Amino acid sequence: GAVVSQHPSWVICKSGTSVKIECRSLDFQATTMFWYRQFPKQSLMLMATSNEGSKATYEQGVEKDKFLINHASLTLSTLTVTSAHPEDSSFYICSARVGAGRGDGDQPQHFGDGTRLSIL
Amino acid sequence: LAKTTQPISMDSYEGQEVNITCSHNNIATNDYITWYQQFPSQGPRFIIQGYKTKVTNEVASLFIPADRKSSTLSLPRVSLSDTAVYYCLVGPHSGGYQKVTFGTGTKLQVIP
Numbered sequence: 001g002a003v004v005s006q007h008p009s010w011v012i013c014k015s016g017t018s019v020k021i022e023c024r025s026l027d028f029q030a031t032t033m034f035w036y037r038q039f040p041k042q043s044l045m046l047m048a049t050s051n052e053g054s055k056a057t058y059e060q061g062v063e064k065d066k067f068l069i070n071h072a073s074l075t076l077s078t079l080t081v082t083s084a085h086p087e088d089s090s091f092y093i094c095s096a097r098v099g100a101g102r103g104d105g106d107q108p109q110h111f112g113d114g115t116r117l118s119i120l
Numbered sequence: 121l122a123k124t125t126q127p128i129s130m131d132s133y134e135g136q137e138v139n140i141t142c143s144h145n146n147i148a149t150n151d152y153i154t155w156y157q158q159f160p161s162q163g164p165r166f167i168i169q170g171y172k173t174k175v176t177n178e179v180a181s182l183f184i185p186a187d188r189k190s191s192t193l194s195l196p197r198v199s200l201s202d203t204a205v206y207y208c209l210v211g212p213h214s215g216g217y218q219k220v221t222f223g224t225g226t227k228l229q230v231i232p
Binding site: 004006036043044045046091093094095108109110111112113114116 | 152154156161162163164165166169207220221222223224225
């Protein structure tokens with residue numbers, strides 16, 4: 001159980017293109033999803049927290065107009081990298097957590113397999 | 121958010137037990153300790169989670185002392201496929217919302 005699916009797994013596109021990445025919780029509902037970015041040989045960096053039905057909360061230094069997040073349902077969050085440039089090339093990973101405020105605070109995050117984004 | 125400190129890297133021979141320790145001196149009362157494993161070009165995979173004392177599952181054990189300022193992930197009889205980066209996370213709990221920060225992780229290299 002607790003499977004998170006991320007799509008696409010790999011995308012290459014030209015500079016200036018907008019790219020959408022989907023994150024789905026397949027067998028559970030996720031009120032909260034998280035988006036991370038990881039550069040080679042570095043740790044994961046939290047970009048934003050996505051809450052179903054409300055605006056995402058961005059970490060300091062992350063441009064909200066650059067990285068658009070939509071969490072339209074309890075099983076789907078999307079990250080759109082707008083007008084992508086080579087410096088946006090990275091490994092993007094989403095995670096989702098089971099439950100919210102129902103006494104299940106000890107549930108861990110479950111991660112997708114990531115999306116490798118390469119901007120030419 | 122509680123900050124974590126782990127060794128950057130560790131080497132171990134196949135078949136040995138590996139213990140990776142994580143320091144989290146400013147852990148909060150409601151924080152849980154979670155360990156993840158990450159292979160290259162993959163998302164982190166949940167290994168084990170605990171709050172205090174000892175937790176064991178089919179792949180690992182987690183030891184947490186009474187003061188909870190550190191924790192130790194124990195991997196019994198590692199194999200080459202256990203070569204990965206291991207992250208210790210400590211996360212707040214508030215109404216079901218859990219935001220965590222990844223530290224540097226420990227790169228474990230298993231040697232034949």
